[in-house]
Amino acid sequence: MKKISILFLGFTLVLASCSNRKVSRIDPSETPDISGSWNNTDSRLTAEEMIKQSLSEKWLSNHLMEKSKKPVVIVGMVTNKSHEHIEAETFMNDLERSFIMTDKVGLVQSGKKRDQMRAEKADMQTNASVSTMKKFGLEKGADYILQGSINSIVDAYKKKKTVTYQINLELTNIETNEVVWIGEKKIAKLVKN
């Protein structure tokens, strides 16, 4: 009986040692580079640079001088023309958040979220009480649209590879089509296999 128990214990220990996965928590601002692909650090660096550029450049003061009120921005499309799947929403959300937090730029909803909001408003017209029902046609119109693109250049030979990402965001006056701001962030990496 004792031998069987020892054998069973040994077997359990062997099984336990087979699973070698280990998970540890890390600071999101210090994500290490593992494969060399686009990662959290790149997204964060892009967001930081774009926030700094967009809130400190001339377009903002020009608008305030001309209209005497803060500009309203709507987020448009970002085209990823790089070699990797990159979701721009990660850094775009940081940028939008900074607009609201600093209270320097107004932001209006766009895309599917806006559709959902209008659908909810439509639903209110038949289901909500008259005093709480929200009206159509009172949305705030945006002054500028924010659009962007992500491009990349890859140069690889044998076990070495350089990757350069270029992220551009553009702010265009909706009424006049005038591009008032272009933000740029370049990220270059050297990957050795």
Next chain:
Amino acid sequence: MKYFLLFFFTTVVFNANAQSQLVPNQNPNYIVSQHHYTRILDSLQITMNTTVQDTYKAYDWYEAKLEKKQNRINTRYQARLIRAENSNYNYNYGYNYNNNWGWGYQRFFPSIAYRTGNWWFRW
């Protein structure tokens, strides 16, 4: 009555003109463009607040080499599988007990005999 109707139509025409009045320097043909884009509004706005993935495959010497190696392994594995599945049909045509067209071993592979035309008598 006549004066009332005249006043009414004058007011309507005046209001209509006021609505379509151009702001300074506005293109008088703006309504053409407005109608055009109002018609296709939904399809153009589908990508708002999204990332359109228009990616390309970059050539990477090292990754291409690994991919080639993996393809070779996969091809060999598939060939081995096919060979294993069809091994009974591919060889052993000899006049022995285990051949594929005689009796004995063939009983595990049902087929109609060419002379008797049934499943049971093999000749």
